[in-house]
Amino acid sequence: MTLDLPLIFTGLMGLAILAYVVLDGYDLGVGMLMPAADENEHNVMVASIGPFWDANETWLVLGVGILLVAFPVAHGVILGALYLPTVAMLIGLMFRGAAFEFRIKAEGWHRELWNWLFWFGSFLASFAQGIMLARYITGFHSGFGYFIFSIIVGGALCGSYVLLGATWLIIKTDGLLQKKALAWAKWGLIWTTLAIAVVSVVTPLVSETVRHKWFDFPHTLALMLLPAASTAIIAYVGITLRRLSRGSSTQEWIPFAGSVAMFALAFAGLAYSLFPYIVIDRLTIWEAAAHPSSLKFVLVGVLVVVPLIILYTAFSYRVFWGKARAGLYE
Amino acid sequence: MDTLDATAIARIQFGLNIGFHILFPAITIALGWILVGFRVQYARTGNPEWLATYQRWTKVFALSFAMGVVTGIVMSFQFGTNWPGYMNKVGNIAGPLLAYEVLTAFFLEATFLGVMLFGMRRVPGWVHLLATVLVAVGTTISAFWILALNSWMHTPAGHVIADGELIAGNWWEVIFNPSFPYRLTHMLLASGLTAAFLVAGLSAWRLLKAADDTAAKKTLRTGVLIAFVLAPVQIFMGDLHGLNTLEHQPAKIAAVEALWQTEHGAPLVLFAIPNEATRTNDFAIEIPKGASLILRHDRDAEIKGIEAFAPNTPPVAPVFFAFRVMVGVGMLMLLVSAVGTWRLRGNRTPPRWLLWIFAGFTFSGWVATLAGWLVTEIGRQPWLVTGVLRTADAVGAVSEAKLGASLTGYIITYSIMLIAYVVVLTHLAGSGSTKAPVGPGSITAEGLL
Numbered sequence: 001m002t003l004d005l006p007l008i009f010t011g012l013m014g015l016a017i018l019a020y021v022v023l024d025g026y027d028l029g030v031g032m033l034m035p036a037a038d039e040n041e042h043n044v045m046v047a048s049i050g051p052f053w054d055a056n057e058t059w060l061v062l063g064v065g066i067l068l069v070a071f072p073v074a075h076g077v078i079l080g081a082l083y084l085p086t087v088a089m090l091i092g093l094m095f096r097g098a099a100f101e102f103r104i105k106a107e108g109w110h111r112e113l114w115n116w117l118f119w120f121g122s123f124l125a126s127f128a129q130g131i132m133l134a135r136y137i138t139g140f141h142s143g144f145g146y147f148i149f150s151i152i153v154g155g156a157l158c159g160s161y162v163l164l165g166a167t168w169l170i171i172k173t174d175g176l177l178q179k180k181a182l183a184w185a186k187w188g189l190i191w192t193t194l195a196i197a198v199v200s201v202v203t204p205l206v207s208e209t210v211r212h213k214w215f216d217f218p219h220t221l222a223l224m225l226l227p228a229a230s231t232a233i234i235a236y237v238g239i240t241l242r243r244l245s246r247g248s249s250t251q252e253w254i255p256f257a258g259s260v261a262m263f264a265l266a267f268a269g270l271a272y273s274l275f276p277y278i279v280i281d282r283l284t285i286w287e288a289a290a291h292p293s294s295l296k297f298v299l300v301g302v303l304v305v306v307p308l309i310i311l312y313t314a315f316s317y318r319v320f321w322g323k324a325r326a327g328l329y330e
Numbered sequence: 331m332d333t334l335d336a337t338a339i340a341r342i343q344f345g346l347n348i349g350f351h352i353l354f355p356a357i358t359i360a361l362g363w364i365l366v367g368f369r370v371q372y373a374r375t376g377n378p379e380w381l382a383t384y385q386r387w388t389k390v391f392a393l394s395f396a397m398g399v400v401t402g403i404v405m406s407f408q409f410g411t412n413w414p415g416y417m418n419k420v421g422n423i424a425g426p427l428l429a430y431e432v433l434t435a436f437f438l439e440a441t442f443l444g445v446m447l448f449g450m451r452r453v454p455g456w457v458h459l460l461a462t463v464l465v466a467v468g469t470t471i472s473a474f475w476i477l478a479l480n481s482w483m484h485t486p487a488g489h490v491i492a493d494g495e496l497i498a499g500n501w502w503e504v505i506f507n508p509s510f511p512y513r514l515t516h517m518l519l520a521s522g523l524t525a526a527f528l529v530a531g532l533s534a535w536r537l538l539k540a541a542d543d544t545a546a547k548k549t550l551r552t553g554v555l556i557a558f559v560l561a562p563v564q565i566f567m568g569d570l571h572g573l574n575t576l577e578h579q580p581a582k583i584a585a586v587e588a589l590w591q592t593e594h595g596a597p598l599v600l601f602a603i604p605n606e607a608t609r610t611n612d613f614a615i616e617i618p619k620g621a622s623l624i625l626r627h628d629r630d631a632e633i634k635g636i637e638a639f640a641p642n643t644p645p646v647a648p649v650f651f652a653f654r655v656m657v658g659v660g661m662l663m664l665l666v667s668a669v670g671t672w673r674l675r676g677n678r679t680p681p682r683w684l685l686w687i688f689a690g691f692t693f694s695g696w697v698a699t700l701a702g703w704l705v706t707e708i709g710r711q712p713w714l715v716t717g718v719l720r721t722a723d724a725v726g727a728v729s730e731a732k733l734g735a736s737l738t739g740y741i742i743t744y745s746i747m748l749i750a751y752v753v754v755l756t757h758l759a760g761s762g763s764t765k766a767p768v769g770p771g772s773i774t775a776e777g778l779l
Contacts, residue, residue: 051444054399058440062432064406069429072421076414080726083411087736090404091743097400098747101393105754291497294422298429305433309441316441319449 005296006289009070010278012302016066018267020059022164022260027053029165031096031122032158033184034115041177042115046100048172048324053100055313057093069298071288074278081140082132089128096121123158130157137270138206139280149202156198159191160263167237167256170244172324182245185255189241192259193234196266200227203273209281210273223272230265233258337725339733340412343740345707347404349700350744354398356699359473359518360525361391362466364552369462373455379545387529387549389758392447397751399440404740412733413714415724420715422497423489423504424479431475439468470518477517481510483715484706485578496718508578512571513706519564520702522556523663524695529553530670531692532759534685539760550688551674557667565660575709576625579716581639582709585649587621588614589635596621596633601654604646609636644711648704656701659694666691693752 027049034042068075079086099118106114134153138146166188169181204211214223237258240251276284289295365387372380406428409417416424445453445461453461488503489496498504530553536546576583588604588611589596598620602611619629626633636643666687673684714721 047448051448054396054440054443055437057399057403058432058436061403061406061436062429064410065425065429065432068406068409068417068421069425072417072425075410075421076417076726079407079410080414080728083728083732084736086407086411087739090400090407091739093403094400094743094747097396098750101396102750102754105389105393105758290425291422291492291495293497294426297498297501298426301430301433309433309437312438312441316444319445319452 003299005292005299006070006285008299009066009289009295010275010285013063013066013070014267014271016059016063018264020056020063021267022263023052023056023059025161025263026164026168026256027056028096028122028126029161029163029188030169031118031165032126032162033165033169034119034122036184037177037180041180043104044173044177044324045169046103046118048169050100051316051320053097055316057097070290070295071278071285072290074283074288077279077283078136082135085128085131085135089125089132092121092124092126092128094121096125126158126161127154130154133157137203137210137274137280139282141206146206149206152198152202153195156191156195159188159195160259163188163192163259164256164263167259171252171256174323179245182241185241186238188259189234189238192262196230196262199266200269207273207280209277213273226265226269230262233261233265237262336728336730336733337722339730339737340725340728341721343733343737344408344412346737346740346744347401347408348707349703350748351398351401351405352699352703353696354394354401355469355473355476356521356524356695357394357528358391358398358525359469359521361387361394361528362462362469364525364529364556365391366459366462366466367552369459373459379548383545383549386545386758388447390528390532390755392443393751393754395439395443397747411728412726413724414726416714416719418495419719419724420496422495423482426498426501427475427479427482427505431472435468435472435475439465439472442468473517473521474514477514478505478507478510481513482507484513484710485509486715486718509571509574512567512574515567516564516571516702519560519567520695520699522560523564524699526553526556526560526667527663527688527691527695528693530557530688531690531694532755534680534688535692535756535759537680538682538685538689547680550680550685551677554667554670554674554688557663558671561660561664561667565664568657568660573625579709580634581636581643582649582706583625584634584636584639585644585646585709586653586705587625587633588646588650589621589633590637590646591635592632592638593635594622594632595619595630596625596635598624599650602650604650606646642712644709649709652701652704652708656698656705659698659701663691663694663698 030045030049034045037045064075067078095117099114099121103111103114103118130153131150134150135146138149163185166181166184170178170185173181204214214220237255240254240258244252244255274280276286278285278288365384368380368384368387371377372384409424409428442461442464446458446465449461450458482504485508486496487507488498488500488505490499491497529549533546533550533553536543537550540546572583572586584590587596588599588602590609590611595618597616597618599611600615600617602614602616605612621633622631623629625631636646670680670684670688674680710716712720712722714724
């Protein structure tokens with residue numbers, strides 16, 4: 001039996017990117033929520049993501065790494081076309097990563113400045129990722145309509161990350177901050193709903209390839225399961241949020257899990273739209289694939305190491321289980 | 331000067347990014363192991379001073395690590411944005427090596443750093459010690475893969491060419507290519523010296539402000555001793571690395587020696603201003619037959635000059651000067667650490683002038699590392715991968731305007747971060763801890779807050 005290596009690596013890259021979007025998504029979301037909180041709350045919020053953000057960002061490196069390993073030609077085409085938003089994202093991530101460390105060691109206006117840079121870096125990185133996504137799914141076309149679409153997706157992704165961040169905070173905090181997080185999560189849910197709707201409607205309009213795939217009659221019915229499931233999850237998360245704000249303390253994890261499920265469904269929809277292209281309408285995964293000798297060499301490592309990574313990641317989440325507290329590391 | 335072309339800007343930008351990035355791994359690779367040492371000392375003695383020391387230096391480590399992570403992410407993207415030709419041609423070799431770094435090292439260090447920094451009161455002591463060890467192991471494995479790739483670019487081996495692309499014929503030979511053992515050892519020792527002088531330097535800052543800080547006295551001694559042990563080893567290793575380079579990249583050595591023509595009994599040029607136009611050295615101070623003696627252990631041996639490698643010759647002046655900076659700083663580091671070791675023998679109190687010297691040498695490792703990096707990378711030009719791919723053939727189609735704009739963004743970002751980093755580090759060194767340190771696994775009132 002021969003392995004379809006490009007297909008396997010497409011799956012791995014998809015998983016790495018989904019893991020990145022969910023994991024760094026919640027900590028970027030917490031970063032974007034900073035201006036809505038007071039100083040003591042800032043410390044709790046940062047403490048809730050402090051042990052995890054380094055490893056969360058590693059998934060981005062893995063996603064790009066697999067793109068580079070498995071599809072070296074596409075790596076150059078995609079990142080070349082996304083040059084400026086990529087640079088913006090990187091600068092955002094740098095300020096944000098540095099701010100994690102600098103803000104707790106600084107005092108007075110220095111601390112204020114780093115708090116602000118933490119927020120700004122989180123926002124810049126999230127917004128730039130939205131632009132990259134929009135440019136990618138529309139095949140890097142330029143023009144006013146595409147520009148507006150990019151801005152909308154940029155904002156939409158920020159809103160979705162805020163939802164992840166707020167629902168994460170519901171799990172990791174209590175008292176007044178948790179009340180605030182519930183309110184933020186409601187706004188995030190509205191944003192995310194709009195975002196998914198806009199992207200779902202606009203993407204088939206701007207891309208003929210995507211339109212064909214979604215409105216090819218017998219498949220369309222099966223595909224409608226995706227939006228139906230999304231709608232059900234959104235409703236359930238909405239109901240749970242209301243129940244929690246009325247004082248119920250059980251099921252704190254449901255809004256976060258529901259948000260993750262929404263991301264996974266939206267991601268599956270996108271993956272279906274794009275497959276089998278790695279660069280839409282231009283380059284399929286098989287055309288762009290690296291030499292089998294390289295893919296096999298890396299696959300061995302993936303099969304051995306990724307289960308270990310999952311194990312110790314789970315261990316780390318177990319260690320930091322429970323509500324976050326300010327000042328554990330200053 | 332005319333406006334810079336895209337290749338030049340792309341090179342400046344990538345050089346700036348790597349140059350900025352390398353500063354932080356240069357610290358963390360060895361500092362991780364120094365932390366293991368502090369942590370073991372605490373586990374062994376139970377002395378809270380070791381715990382305070384460990385916690386103080388984990389902050390430095392965390393800060394340096396975060397800077398290394400974020401600048402490293404930039405590099406993983408810039409392979410694609412700045413050098414698409416590199417990925418097209420050698421992606422089948424470079425990609426897997428980078429992937430193994432992420433898989434085997436990056437996740438390991440990033441995950442256990444969380445446990446190491448925030449988990450002291452949440453896990454048993456031995457788990458916390460293990461987390462510290464795993465972080466150090468992770469940074470070292472990371473260096474292993476990155477140096478394997480970098481060495482391969484200098485001395486490619488183990489590959490075959492298929493349809494104009496390189497693929498690996500033998501991964502063992504790719505990884506353990508001819509310059510890899512020398513380059514890896516040289517870099518690990520460089521990190522050891524960089525971290526040792528950082529530890530000694532910041533401890534000296536502390537002692538200048540608070541002479542009675544016994545913990546700082548301990549770390550000063552630790553840093554000075556490590557430096558004194560490693561400096562001579564590094565000089566010996568550097569010599570072996572140079573001989574290896576002579577064998578595999580003689581053009582680089584010709585540039586290092588500023589030797590324009592092939593000569594028997596080539597002189598050792600101590601100082602000169604290499605002149606690319608006339609292909610001679612101005613204001614040269616030379617030791618006759620010195621280069622032949624050092625490189626071939628024979629006064630009259632032949633050393634190939636720059637001319638012999640035309641047109642594939644690196645620029646001479648930057649390689650020549652950077653090499654002298656590296657060696658000069660290295661020799662000073664040996665001297666300073668020797669004096670320090672002598673003055674601190676038998677637990678003597680360090681005199682203030684010695685503290686000032688070590689404070690002044692806090693970042694000396696950075697200077698030597700950067701200079702050494704310039705020697706090796708500029709010395710490889712015009713090749714990106716020796717004999718396989720020219721730098722000019724790897725550059726992408728990104729416009730000069732975009733490259734210029736992003737370069738400006740990077741320069742501003744890096745300047746802010748570098749200033750902040752140095753300020754925070756010296757601030758950390760100067761300020762004393764008023765809180766009693768809290769041991770692993772023990773819950774205190776503070777921990778329950």
